[in-house]
Amino acid sequence: MVQRPTLDWHGRDVISIRDFSRAQIEDLLSHAQQIRPDSELLRGRVMASLFFEPSTRTQLSFATAMQRLGGEVIGFAGAEGSSLAKGESLQDTAKVVEKYADIIVMRHPLEGSARLVADTVSIPVINAGDGANQHPTQTLTDLFTIQRFHKRLDNLKIGLVGDLKYGRTVHSLALALSRFRQIALRLISPENLRMPPAILRELDGVVPYVETAELDLRDLDVVYVTRIQKERFPDIEEYEKVKGAYVIDLQACEQLQRDTILLHPLPRVDEITPDVDALPQAKYFEQTRNGVPVRMALLRLLLGA
Amino acid sequence: MNEELKVSKIKNGTVIDHITAGMAPIVLRILGITKGCSDTVIVAMNVKSHQIGLKDMVKVENRALAQETVKKIALVAPHATVNIIKDYKVAQKFKVELPSELIGIVRCPNRNCITNSSERVPSYFTVESKDPLALRCHYCEVLVDGASVDILL
Numbered sequence: 001m002v003q004r005p006t007l008d009w010h011g012r013d014v015i016s017i018r019d020f021s022r023a024q025i026e027d028l029l030s031h032a033q034q035i036r037p038d039s040e041l042l043r044g045r046v047m048a049s050l051f052f053e054p055s056t057r058t059q060l061s062f063a064t065a066m067q068r069l070g071g072e073v074i075g076f077a078g079a080e081g082s083s084l085a086k087g088e089s090l091q092d093t094a095k096v097v098e099k100y101a102d103i104i105v106m107r108h109p110l111e112g113s114a115r116l117v118a119d120t121v122s123i124p125v126i127n128a129g130d131g132a133n134q135h136p137t138q139t140l141t142d143l144f145t146i147q148r149f150h151k152r153l154d155n156l157k158i159g160l161v162g163d164l165k166y167g168r169t170v171h172s173l174a175l176a177l178s179r180f181r182q183i184a185l186r187l188i189s190p191e192n193l194r195m196p197p198a199i200l201r202e203l204d205g206v207v208p209y210v211e212t213a214e215l216d217l218r219d220l221d222v223v224y225v226t227r228i229q230k231e232r233f234p235d236i237e238e239y240e241k242v243k244g245a246y247v248i249d250l251q252a253c254e255q256l257q258r259d260t261i262l263l264h265p266l267p268r269v270d271e272i273t274p275d276v277d278a279l280p281q282a283k284y285f286e287q288t289r290n291g292v293p294v295r296m297a298l299l300r301l302l303l304g305a
Numbered sequence: 306m307n308e309e310l311k312v313s314k315i316k317n318g319t320v321i322d323h324i325t326a327g328m329a330p331i332v333l334r335i336l337g338i339t340k341g342c343s344d345t346v347i348v349a350m351n352v353k354s355h356q357i358g359l360k361d362m363v364k365v366e367n368r369a370l371a372q373e374t375v376k377k378i379a380l381v382a383p384h385a386t387v388n389i390i391k392d393y394k395v396a397q398k399f400k401v402e403l404p405s406e407l408i409g410i411v412r413c414p415n416r417n418c419i420t421n422s423s424e425r426v427p428s429y430f431t432v433e434s435k436d437p438l439a440l441r442c443h444y445c446e447v448l449v450d451g452a453s454v455d456i457l458l
Binding site: 133 | 415417418419420422423424425426442443444445446447448
């Protein structure tokens with residue numbers, strides 16, 4: 001039996017994790033837990049997948065989610081294929097797509113683009129990444145994964161590791177976790193890639209956190225690793241030095257508890273060595289798989305099916 | 306000795322009083338008063354004020370303020386009062402007030418924000434805090450504090 005929505009989701013947009021209350025996060029995760037493939041649920045509905053910049057995982061997982069519920073997918077990947085390349089405004093593109101589709105999923109390199117499209121059209125819009133700003137369905141997937149393994153989203157000790165300055169996934173995750181109780185964050189990063197003050201200000205007084213440059217993974221329920229990007233460093237030597245200090249290898253994993261879960265939004269390059277994949281704590285491929293039920297639940301709820 | 310500031314009255318126009326000390330030059334820019342302005346403009350800076358310690362003041366002849374201008378002044382001088390002068394008398398007096406939303410008033414400092422692209426969309430900020438001033442871009446969600454506010458002139 002299909003679970004009925006407990007909150008009003010029909011027709012709303014999903015642009016930023018800031019728009020989500022604790023109750024909404026819990027409601028969505030509960031639906032994601034229940035949802036199963038159903039080729040009738042979204043039959044006849046069309047999802048426009050507007051990827052102005054490419055993305056393997058997010059695009060495929062949204063398409064998979066829609067198809068598993070019987071819906072259809074139209075769209076493009078890369079701005080070259082769109083009328084934007086001919087000089088059409090994003091707002092005009094959105095107004096046109098609105099006439100063809102029931103829901104828009106979009107990724108765009110400019111921050112705020114998804115909010116602009118949501119303000120322009122009357123069908124629901126899901127932000128699948130707007131520049132360095134938000135990627136809410138990644139955060140919901142992260143929370144879903146944590147909840148699946150720990151059976152709770154309160155009372156957790158969570159380590160965020162790597163590039164905490166530019167990594168949007170860690171910003172959104174930290175903000176989402178601030179909706180829950182008894183969360184303690186350990187912010188592990190090189191000095192020049194620390195969590196931005198604007199994010200810390202939102203955590204102040206809500207979530208206790210410590211900042212450290214040491215790769216201390218002891219006594220944590222979740223270790224969330226992000227990639228340190230070479231292009232963020234003016235000096236290549238400095239990058240090599242920092243990169244090596246934040247590689248999660250078998251030795252670093254000796255610090256993990258048996259029930260710690262190791263997450264990564266992927267793609268990884270070399271920040272988690274491949275031999276770690278076999279450890280029971282490594283959950284990043286299950287994390288990416290969890291993106292499908294989360295997106296299935298979201299599509300169904302927003303489309304009011 | 307009377308320490309009160311004595312400056313000439315204007316016949317018709319606007320007096321902006323209780324401007325945060327040191328901000329009068331920015332208020333003049335907001336008012337669009339530049340070289341070549343032919344109306345009488347009186348500027349006082351760093352004068353004593355019972356209410357805010359030190360203050361600036363600007364008097365401009367033959368000028369009424371648009372609502373947008375008042376919003377811009379509220380961003381740099383939140384305690385300012387506006388006096389509308391008609392025939393040497395105060396015809397109307399009000400305090401500037403920062404609205405909860407600012408559309409087309411402040412430039413987003415994020416160069417990668419959609420409002421700084423070729424897309425035709427005015428900047429849009431919500432006021433998260435008035436004191437200290439904190440604005441959040443409706444689109445890219447960047448938080449801007451008072452010191453970083455870049456008013457569109």
